[in-house]
Amino acid sequence: KAGVTQTPRYLIKTRGQQVTLSCSPISGHRSVSWYQQTPGQGLQFLFEYFSETQRNKGNFPGRFSGRQFSNSRSEMNVSTLELGDSALYLCASSLARQELNEKLFFGSGTQLSVL
Amino acid sequence: DAKTTQPTSMDCAEGRAANLPCNHSTISGNEYVYWYRQIHSQGPQYIIHGLKNNETNEMASLIITEDRKSSTLILPHATLRDTAVYYCIVRRHNAGKSTFGDGTTLTVKP
Numbered sequence: 399k400a401g402v403t404q405t406p407r408y409l410i411k412t413r414g415q416q417v418t419l420s421c422s423p424i425s426g427h428r429s430v431s432w433y434q435q436t437p438g439q440g441l442q443f444l445f446e447y448f449s450e451t452q453r454n455k456g457n458f459p460g461r462f463s464g465r466q467f468s469n470s471r472s473e474m475n476v477s478t479l480e481l482g483d484s485a486l487y488l489c490a491s492s493l494a495r496q497e498l499n500e501k502l503f504f505g506s507g508t509q510l511s512v513l
Numbered sequence: 514d515a516k517t518t519q520p521t522s523m524d525c526a527e528g529r530a531a532n533l534p535c536n537h538s539t540i541s542g543n544e545y546v547y548w549y550r551q552i553h554s555q556g557p558q559y560i561i562h563g564l565k566n567n568e569t570n571e572m573a574s575l576i577i578t579e580d581r582k583s584s585t586l587i588l589p590h591a592t593l594r595d596t597a598v599y600y601c602i603v604r605r606h607n608a609g610k611s612t613f614g615d616g617t618t619l620t621v622k623p
Binding site: 402429431433440441442443446448453454456486488490494500501502503504505506507 | 547549554555556557558559562600604606608609610611612613614615616
């Protein structure tokens, strides 16, 4: 079974631009969540999508948004990029079945650098 | 989700058991303990989880105290490839959100 795939692996943008990151979950997984990782703040939860609906949201400004498609693939978008948005963005998928504990399976991440 | 406390760093000799502690004194009855590890520049990898009983799988063992306020992850025979940041988190079933702390940086030395 293929793992969680994130594209692109690396991205360089300039301040003020916007960026879209993509995540393909493991086949059959219905939940996709996004995390931002920086040296100073560690791993921080951005949001989680389940069945095309945002189910949970972290404490990030509205410049950070996401969506999930009917095939469970997800995208996250950051508008008006700031230097502080430079980070490793990680996507995780899980089965999200009612009866089961939820192991998260992470992708390798997208390393975003904002210049 | 309950907060966890872990030592910042630990060393372990190759071939010896690595015992990584985690304190989660405010854990609720419906929260599970999960352990993940992250090797540099990769996404975190699931290791093991448990509710109240001790658990073992091919990677590690998880010992949870009877009052559930702390737990220990045991890597029985640490190798150099086990050098990573280990995260202990607690979360409700179907919570959708996991709160990662700073984790423990485990360095396995030859």
